[in-house]
Amino acid sequence: MLIQAVDGAPALSPGDRAAALALAEAYTSTNAMGSYLGRDDPALQAAIDDVIAKDARMKAVCGAG
Numbered sequence: 001m002l003i004q005a006v007d008g009a010p011a012l013s014p015g016d017r018a019a020a021l022a023l024a025e026a027y028t029s030t031n032a033m034g035s036y037l038g039r040d041d042p043a044l045q046a047a048i049d050d051v052i053a054k055d056a057r058m059k060a061v062c063g064a065g
Contacts, residue, residue: 002020002023002027003021003024005020006020006021006024016061019054019057019058019061020061022054023051023054023055023057023058026047026050026051026054029047030044030047030048030050030051033047
């Protein structure tokens with residue numbers, strides 16, 4: 001869904017577009033990891049932290065952070 005939003009927003013700067021696509025990839029990876037790793041697994045926690053960091057960047061771009 002995020003990738004579709006990025007594709008539909010040609011006014012995004014290249015840096016913001018890259019940040020949004022990185023967030024989409026992080027969400028996808030974390031979702032997949034969550035299907036086979038336990039909540040306390042360090043790898044899953046690192047992936048969640050990565051999503052949080054990338055989400056903060058997008059919130060700043062969107063004026064919500």
